[in-house]
Amino acid sequence: MAAVSRRWNRMLLQTVRRSATRRVLLGFAPGCCRWAVGGKRYLLTDDVVKLQEFQQVKVAVSSRFHGKKETYFKDMEEKMKKKVLILKEELKTLLHLCETQDDMELTRSAIYRYHAENRNVCFGEFKFGPLFIRLCYELDLEQSAMELIKDQHLHGFFSDCTSFNILMNMLFIKGNYEGALEVLIEMKNQGVRFNTDTYILAFAICYKLNTADSFNICMTLLDEALFKxxxxxxxxxxxxxxxxxxxxxxxxxxxxxxxxxxxxxxxxNLNMRKLRPREVKCFASGHTSTSHQSQDLNSDFKSIIFPSGL
Structure with missing residues (x-):
């Protein structure tokens, strides 16, 4: 029994080590365009976050409106006062011109207004949710993102998994694991479909929380993910x-x-169902050396999966 356990543990660690080595991610810091090999490992790649792409568009829009930003913002304020319809391209421009927390106040108001006017209108594949979350990502305004994504008045505005995934990733990076779990639960409550990135984020959040509740959530979601x-x-x-x-x-x-x-x-050989009932009982109750081995194994897991302190 002990020999099988040691052999299983060794295989487990080797598999995770190979997986972690193959799938090393590049380090990326919020608000920064530069990637660095060997940096802190985050949960989403730039293919999902697309912060560089967002910032490049911001530079282009800023150049196009050079010296005209204040005028554009005043025109948008007037449109909202007069209850004139806000167009899709106007909101996109506003989001790309937003640079400060003061700018964000007008942007938030425009989002509420736009969604109220267009909640029942389909605009093809374009989604404003990820655009707004990327803006919050760049400006380190995760609390604003959380407020809007949980606001029932904006239900449907963040109808895609990308918005939730980027926000959870941002909160995870900041060490706000409780907030990230709130966003995960909100995503579930709104009926937004989970993808593979969502499950990675969910399990990572639960791992960091390391409570009985987070373990139960993780196992429930694992069953769901296995089915899918x-x-x-x-x-x-x-x-x-x-x-x-x-x-x-x-x-x-x-x-x-x-x-x-x-x-x-x-x-x-490693399947628990193949073990004799007495061995399973002893293993589960921790009456063998396996309980101690689990602590050592967990320490090894932490250094392998999260070598940069993730």
């Missing part, structure tokens, strides 16, 4: 690490079995 076949190896890594931190070693083994080929000899 939307779990990546990185997501599995967070779920396994959380199970180990909660001393749920049997659950960690069960989760890990999904990473392996279910028909492989290794998976069959």
């Amino acid at each position: 076949e939307a779990v990546t190896r990185r997501a599995y890594g967070f779920a396994i690490a959380l199970a180990l931190k909660q001393n749920q070693v049997a659950k960690a083994r069960s989760i890990y079995s999904h990473i392996l080929n279910p028909n492989s000899k290794a998976c069959n």
Whole structure:
């Protein structure tokens, strides 16, 4: 039993190490255009956040409205006072001209007004939600983003998973794991479809919180993700690490079995259901050395999955 356990633990660590090595992300800091290899690992890549792309458009719009920004903002204020219809391109321009927290006040008002006027109108594939969240990302205004994304008056404005994912990523980077969980729950309540990035974020948030409640949330979402076949190896890594931190070693083994080929000899040897009932009982109750091994294993997991202090 002990030999099998040690062999399983060694295989588990080797698999996670290979996965982490292959999928190293570049470091990216909010409000900064420069990427650096070996920086702090964040949960979303630039292909999702698209902050550089957003900032490049901002530079182009700012150049086009050079010396005319104040006039444009005054015109928008007048339009809202007179209850004139706000056009899609006008709101896009306003978002790209926004540079300060004072600018954000007018932008917020314009968003509420625009959504009230167009909540039942379809504009194809374009979504304003990610654009606004990227603006908040750049200006470090995560609280403003949280307020709007949870506001029932804007229900439907943030109808895409990208808006929620970027905001959760921003809160995660800031260490606001409770806030990130609130956004995750809000996303679920609004019926926004989860994608693979969402599950990675969700499991990472739960891992950082490391409570009984977050463990239950993680396991519930894992079951959902498995049904949808939307779990990546990185997501599995967070779920396994959380199970180990909660001393749920049997659950960690069960989760890990999904990473392996279910028909492989290794998976069959490691499957908890193949163990004798007495061994399973001792393993789950921590009466063997496995409980101590789980603490060592969790320490190794932390250094492998989060080598830069994620």
